[in-house]
Amino acid sequence: MHRGKLVFIWLQMYFPKDIKKCGLFLSGGIDSALILYHLSKLPVEVYPIHGYDINASEMDTITVAQNVKNWILMDGIQKKDLKAKIHDIFIHPMDYGDKPKYYYMRPARKYLEQRFAVTHWVFGTSQGMPGDERPGNSMKGKELQNLPDNYNDIIVPWAYKNKQDIAKEYAEFNLNELANITNSCIKSTPVPCRECWWCKERYWAFNSYDGGVQ
Numbered sequence: 001m002h003r004g005k006l007v008f009i010w011l012q013m014y015f016p017k018d019i020k021k022c023g024l025f026l027s028g029g030i031d032s033a034l035i036l037y038h039l040s041k042l043p044v045e046v047y048p049i050h051g052y053d054i055n056a057s058e059m060d061t062i063t064v065a066q067n068v069k070n071w072i073l074m075d076g077i078q079k080k081d082l083k084a085k086i087h088d089i090f091i092h093p094m095d096y097g098d099k100p101k102y103y104y105m106r107p108a109r110k111y112l113e114q115r116f117a118v119t120h121w122v123f124g125t126s127q128g129m130p131g132d133e134r135p136g137n138s139m140k141g142k143e144l145q146n147l148p149d150n151y152n153d154i155i156v157p158w159a160y161k162n163k164q165d166i167a168k169e170y171a172e173f174n175l176n177e178l179a180n181i182t183n184s185c186i187k188s189t190p191v192p193c194r195e196c197w198w199c200k201e202r203y204w205a206f207n208s209y210d211g212g213v214q
């Protein structure tokens with residue numbers, strides 16, 4: 001099926017039509033990268049926000065997020081169908097061990113809401129593996145869409161999807177190259193550790209680790 005048609009279906013399913021400006025939590029992971037890809041085809045301004053983990057300063061997730069954004073911008077330019085204006089990534093410190101305390105980067109969100117009239121926030125969070133939930137996140141479906149804290153409207157496209165569903169979309173949209181830019185492993189090793197929960201989930205869904213590594 002043609003990509004444009006699929007994006008249209010995606011829009012109908014997940015993204016309310018009247019949104020002009022949204023924020024997106026762009027981690028450099030594979031879930032939010034796919035969302036940015038979809039948003040880049042829609043007539044919406046996107047304000048990506050990246051929380052760098054203050055407990056893992058050796059991880060260069062900022063560069064990964066930038067690479068994801070750059071790949072999507074290039075893809076759009078080449079295909080001449082990039083509709084969104086994707087803004088610079090807003091970088092904010094974050095303690096991923098204590099997300100509620102860090103208010104999911106509320107100072108940054110408030111700034112973008114007040115300064116640029118961002119009205120919605122898009123999360124890439126997806127479900128864990130069946131019977132093997134993601135560490136530190138037991139939220140499911142509806143809970144993900146009703147997070148604590150004083151959010152404006154939240155959109156969680158993958159709230160009911162798991163990584164295998166995400167992998168299907170990557171295959172459908174022919175986005176293998178984008179998948180290989182993203183980072184899942186949480187260890188700061190030159191190659192994916194193959195042992196952390198995130199590596200296991202990646203392999204479970206994509207039959208390879210970060211970068212397509214076997």
Ligand SMILES: [Zn+2]
Nearest residue numbers: 185193196199
């Ligand atoms: Zn790993």
